[in-house]
Amino acid sequence: MTRGVQELQDATDLIDELAARRLGVNRTDLRCLSRLTARGPLTASELAAAAGLTGGAATTAIDRLEQAGLVERVRDTADRRRVRVHLTGKGRADVQEIWGPIADDARAELLRFTVGELELIETFLRRALANQTRHAERLRGGIAAP
Amino acid sequence: MTRGVQELQDATDLIDELAARRLGVNRTDLRCLSRLTARGPLTASELAAAAGLTGGAATTAIDRLEQAGLVERVRDTADRRRVRVHLTGKGRADVQEIWGPIADDARAELLRFTVGELELIETFLRRALANQTRHAERLRGGIAAP
DNA sequence: CCCGATTGCTTTGACAATCTAACCCTTAGA
DNA sequence: TCTAAGGGTTAGATTGTCAAAGCAATCGGG
Numbered sequence: 001m002t003r004g005v006q007e008l009q010d011a012t013d014l015i016d017e018l019a020a021r022r023l024g025v026n027r028t029d030l031r032c033l034s035r036l037t038a039r040g041p042l043t044a045s046e047l048a049a050a051a052g053l054t055g056g057a058a059t060t061a062i063d064r065l066e067q068a069g070l071v072e073r074v075r076d077t078a079d080r081r082r083v084r085v086h087l088t089g090k091g092r093a094d095v096q097e098i099w100g101p102i103a104d105d106a107r108a109e110l111l112r113f114t115v116g117e118l119e120l121i122e123t124f125l126r127r128a129l130a131n132q133t134r135h136a137e138r139l140r141g142g143i144a145a146p
Numbered sequence: 147m148t149r150g151v152q153e154l155q156d157a158t159d160l161i162d163e164l165a166a167r168r169l170g171v172n173r174t175d176l177r178c179l180s181r182l183t184a185r186g187p188l189t190a191s192e193l194a195a196a197a198g199l200t201g202g203a204a205t206t207a208i209d210r211l212e213q214a215g216l217v218e219r220v221r222d223t224a225d226r227r228r229v230r231v232h233l234t235g236k237g238r239a240d241v242q243e244i245w246g247p248i249a250d251d252a253r254a255e256l257l258r259f260t261v262g263e264l265e266l267i268e269t270f271l272r273r274a275l276a277n278q279t280r281h282a283e284r285l286r287g288g289i290a291a292p
Numbered sequence: 293c294c295c296g297a298t299t300g301c302t303t304t305g306a307c308a309a310t311c312t313a314a315c316c317c318t319t320a321g322a
Numbered sequence: 323t324c325t326a327a328g329g330g331t332t333a334g335a336t337t338g339t340c341a342a343a344g345c346a347a348t349c350g351g352g
Binding site for chain 2 (some may be wrong): 004005011015018021022077098102103107110111117118121125126132134
């Protein structure tokens with residue numbers, strides 16, 4: 001069971017790796033793409049925070065993504081210090097081509113479960129998340145044992 | 147739901163990050179430790195394959211782990227080209243201190259479900275894994291659309 | 293209105309980790 | 323014994339990150 005979750009993580013990780021290779025970018029850049037897709041256009045610093053990067057790293061990541069034609073920099077007209085980063089048409093299309101079918105199939109699979117079953121699965125996921133969060137807290141603090 | 151899985155992944159990722167920091171190693175080294183814990187002593191090349199590293203990278207990763215006192219190199223007496231890498235007592239203890247409580251709590255949580263419920267969750271995880279695996283295959287090949 | 297402080301992004305230099313390609317040393321086979 | 327192949331380590335180049343300094347643009351008190 002715990003193994004099942006682990007295998008799922010590994011498989012997802014593999015997909016990320018393959019997706020990055022196909023897009024011709026690295027994992028960090030892919031994470032940026034993912035955030036942009038999920039949350040829409042962001043400023044450089046928002047993107048940095050969302051992807052867990054420092055400003056400098058974000059700048060070069062955006063450089064690479066722009067080079068690859070996946071995102072565009074647009075200077076904010078109101079505050080011209082700001083740079084808004086948004087996906088290009090190609091960026092959106094490429095993301096869709098990779099993750100669209102995965103999301104579609106996932107939705108289709110979920111439809112095979114009843115509402116009650118889905119609630120149970122949701123409960124399982126929620127408890128698992130609570131567990132992980134609690135232990136993350138333990139590891140963050142200096143506490144060695146519970 | 148898909149979001150639930152995503153959040154779980156992120157939380158696990160955070161735990162890995164914190165664990166690595168606490169052990170004073172990087173994420174790659176942590177992955178090596180994890181494989182050694184799961185599968186027991188491995189040769190350098192087996193470990194490289196298990197962790198998705200090239201030979202050279204594996205050598206330096208083992209160097210760092212040995213430096214940190216977490217693993218030991220043992221030359222195979224039968225075939226003296228081989229080097230078996232295994233956890234030291236300290237390595238085993240540190241791994242246990244970090245992941246032991248997490249695994250214990252996870253087991254305890256699972257006991258709150260009935261056998262039937264657990265089977266359902268297992269089904270969910272199995273289908274999700276099948277999905278990811280299938281799409282990994284799609285991305286590996288040159289196929290653009292399904 | 294103007295000048296210092298602040299904010300947002302980029303650039304720079306140092307550093308860490310990886311990969312590829314050589315290079316031992318050991319083993320197996322002719 | 324001599325040669326070829328296997329297992330691991332080393333060397334040089336590349337890549338990606340961070341911290342700190344730099345450059346514009348904006349804000350706010352006098």
